[in-house]
Amino acid sequence: MSLIPFNKPYLTGKELHNVAAAHGHGQLAGDGQFTRSCNRWLEQRTGTRKALLTHSCTAALEMAAILADLQPGDEVIMPSYTFVSTANAFALRGAVPVFVDIRPDTLNLDERKIEAAITPRTRAITPVHYAGVGCDMDAIMGIAERHGLLVIEDAAQGVLARYRDRPLGAIGHLGAYSFHETKNIISGEGGALLINDPALADRAEIIREKGTNRSQFFRGQVDKYTWVDIGSSYLPGEIIAAFLWAQMEEADAITAGRLAIWQRYHEAFESLERAGRVRRPVVPDDCGHNAHLYYLLLRDLDDRTAFINQMNQAGINCVFHYVPLHSSPRGRAAGRVKGSLPVTTDLADRLVRLPLWLGLEAEQERVIMTVTALLER
Numbered sequence: 001m002s003l004i005p006f007n008k009p010y011l012t013g014k015e016l017h018n019v020a021a022a023h024g025h026g027q028l029a030g031d032g033q034f035t036r037s038c039n040r041w042l043e044q045r046t047g048t049r050k051a052l053l054t055h056s057c058t059a060a061l062e063m064a065a066i067l068a069d070l071q072p073g074d075e076v077i078m079p080s081y082t083f084v085s086t087a088n089a090f091a092l093r094g095a096v097p098v099f100v101d102i103r104p105d106t107l108n109l110d111e112r113k114i115e116a117a118i119t120p121r122t123r124a125i126t127p128v129h130y131a132g133v134g135c136d137m138d139a140i141m142g143i144a145e146r147h148g149l150l151v152i153e154d155a156a157q158g159v160l161a162r163y164r165d166r167p168l169g170a171i172g173h174l175g176a177y178s179f180h181e182t183k184n185i186i187s188g189e190g191g192a193l194l195i196n197d198p199a200l201a202d203r204a205e206i207i208r209e210k211g212t213n214r215s216q217f218f219r220g221q222v223d224k225y226t227w228v229d230i231g232s233s234y235l236p237g238e239i240i241a242a243f244l245w246a247q248m249e250e251a252d253a254i255t256a257g258r259l260a261i262w263q264r265y266h267e268a269f270e271s272l273e274r275a276g277r278v279r280r281p282v283v284p285d286d287c288g289h290n291a292h293l294y295y296l297l298l299r300d301l302d303d304r305t306a307f308i309n310q311m312n313q314a315g316i317n318c319v320f321h322y323v324p325l326h327s328s329p330r331g332r333a334a335g336r337v338k339g340s341l342p343v344t345t346d347l348a349d350r351l352v353r354l355p356l357w358l359g360l361e362a363e364q365e366r367v368i369m370t371v372t373a374l375l376e377r
């Protein structure tokens with residue numbers, strides 16, 4: 001019996017052709033033809049003012065933290081149920097992650113709990129669109145406006161997903177995407193920063209180019225190319241952009257294929273949910289998700305541990321997700337918790353993710369049969 005892996009990177013078949021073309025162009029550093037195509041695609045698909053490829057979503061979040069001009073002790077509100085980079089990008093600037101609980105339905109930052117966490121030091125809110133399902137961005141943008149805060153969307157999982165017909169990542173002041181091989185559209189490692197607030201666009205370019213005004217120089221806007229701000233090297237080389245461009249050209253088909261797999265799981269597990277055995281993902285009506293991942297909520301930690309072990313024994317690799325950051329060593333030392341986080345603590349113990357990748361179709365029935373047989377007992 002063949003092993004069904006949790007993830008398998010999907011290749012369109014055009015990646016190596018593009019990589020060879022990039023090599024042929026004779027420019028392998030960043031911001032060549034393929035990078036420009038990728039940036040333009042992101043701008044056209046999201047309506048953002050400016051999109052800049054980065055070498056990861058982590059890098060895009062770090063750029064956002066520099067753009068936010070955070071001072072040591074400034075606070076950033078975010079969920080604890082997220083990937084490390086959401087908090088680490090701000091901790092690098094000496095800022096304090098303030099962890100707020102998530103909603104029990106979408107597992108996204110609970111907008112009703114944000115205002116109680118705001119203090120005079122709060123500078124930004126970082127919503128994370130878990131599983132490519134949008135946070136309640138209207139509520140979050142309203143809170144940010146009332147309190148003069150920046151909104152930085154961690155849309156790592158949100159490429160081509162929408163909230164009320166607006167693309168995730170293009171709603172806040174800044175948005176960060178990931179093209180890591182575990183995401184929907186991939187380049188191995190890769191990411192992008194969406195600069196939705198035009199006031200931040202020029203500085204974003206400078207931060208990405210080691211703190212220099214190189215981009216303005218090449219556009220003829222300044223006559224000297226020099227060091228003008230802090231920054232780092234956040235741009236990917238052309239090989240990465242060439243690879244990514246092949247994926248972007250097929251992004252709609254990739255998303256449609258993933259949605260079909262997601263939907264098949266969702267229908268297959270409806271009766272388990274009706275029997276009270278599992279809880280399936282909840283997608284609010286105003287969210288168009290992108291099938292980034294499929295999860296089930298089991299009864300408790302023991303139930304999940306047993307389930308993952310039994311699935312592995314059956315040759316199907318399933319995994320849990322985040323260890324909540326407020327309970328991690330660095331999160332405890334560098335972050336603050338607003339209230340207790342009962343939903344985060346509970347759901348993080350019970351969530352299991354099932355394999356979801358293009359090509360799984362042929363074996364998906366085996367996954368469904370195995371899950372059903374295990375949980376119907």
Ligand SMILES: *Cc1c(COP(=O)(O)O)cnc(C)c1O
Binds near residue numbers: 055058082177189190
């Ligand atoms: C994947 C992910 C990241 C990190 O993305 P990289 O491109 O690997 O840096 C950050 N936040 C969330 C929510 C993610 O899922």
